[in-house]
Amino acid sequence: MKIVYLILAHRYPDQLIRLVNKLNTEDTHFLIHLDKKVGRYEYHYIHNALASNGNVDFLKRHTCNWAGFGIMKATYEGIKFCVENNIACDYLCLMSGQDYPIKSNGFIFDYLKAHEGKxxxxxxxxxxxxxTNHNGGLERLTNWYIITDKQRYGFPNNLFSSRPRLSKLFKNTIGKVIPKRKFPSGFKPYGGAQFWTLHSKHVRYVYDIIQSHPDFFNFFKYVMVSDEFLFQTIMGNYPQQAELINTTLHFLEWDRPGAVLNYKDRENLRTTEHLFARKFDCNVDAEIIDYLDSHLL
Incomplete structure (x- = not known):
């Protein structure tokens, strides 16, 4: 069983290095994407710490703004690198640099082996x-979204999300003449959690779909939080649905500031069936990761 971890990171170099070292075995490989906004010093610090490992590759870098298409380009960069370089891979697991395992490497390997092919x-x-907003998610696809480092603009709706009256005025005037986007023909839209773990045959399927449907891939340039829709749509339309388990292997808690896990979450992390958890921030609570290392891993 060979596991490739595709890790998207944009800050906290030491936390990223700790994650890689914790997951590192003779049967793992790491594809690391560092946001182009990461400074030169931090980049070389990470590179020098990990590049000597024979199982670490650094991907071509893209600028990744929250909710923007750069995250999709970074993710596909990893998929493409894995396929085109024939990296030994039974499973490709998408993670962020602020994730951490909550099961041992042996448990993770055994779990995936027991579900091999899924x-x-x-x-x-x-x-x-x-x-609850955006018409059940559809408006994230049918509106035009321009995502920058500091702002998100939506046409014809949500242009001035912080100013409801102005947004309503725009929607009822200029917005009426801006056509909504049409979803690519041949695909039914799906959405869900960003992080997934794909078997190699499904990694190849995603690669082939994007290679053969460049217009489909480019459609998501103007989607709000495209990482919750692109790969989900591809696999939602996959013909052999029995090969898919509709879940994420990540434990997440969103109903809190920053969605950061802390020491008070230790019992939930101990008892959950998930393999990984996110997100962690050593500047907020470093004790929880120490707990995971000493009690779970």
């Missing part, structure tokens, strides 16, 4: 009530 990805047909 992929783990959360996907829901749209519209779906899990998105």
């Amino acid at each position: 992929s783990f990805i959360n996907f829901n047909s749209l519209p779906n009530p899990i998105w």
Whole structure:
């Protein structure tokens, strides 16, 4: 069993290095994407700490703004690198630099071996009530979104999200003449959690779909939080649905500031069936990662 971890990181070099070292075995490989906004010093610090490992590759870098398409380009960079360089891979696991395992490496390998041939990805047909705004998620696809480092602009809706009256005025005037986007034909839209673990045959399937449908891939340039829709749509339309397990292997808690896990979450982390958890911030609570190392891992 060979596991490739595709890690998207944008800060906290020491936390990223700790994550790689914790997951590192003779049967793992790491594809690391460092946000282009990461400074030169931090980049070389990480590179010098990990590059000597024979199982670490650093990917071509993209600028990754929250909710923007750069995250998709970074993720696909890893998929493409894995396929085109024939990296030994039974499973490709997408992670962030602020994730951490909550099961041992042996448990993770045994778990994936027991489900060999299956992929783990959360996907829901749209519209779906899990998105309480944006018409069940559909408006994230049918609006035009321009994402920058500091702002998100939506046409014809959500242009001035912080100023409701101005947003409503725009929607009822200029917004009426801006056509909504049409979802690519041949695909039914799906959305779900960003992080997935795909079997190699499904990694190849995603690669082939994007290679053969460049217009489909480019459609997501103007989608709000495209990382919750692109791969979910591809696999939601996959013909052999019995090969998919509709879940994420990540434990997440979003109903708190910054969605950062802390020491008070230790019992939930200990008892959950998930393999990984996010997110952790050593500047907020370093004790929880120490607890995971000493009690779970």
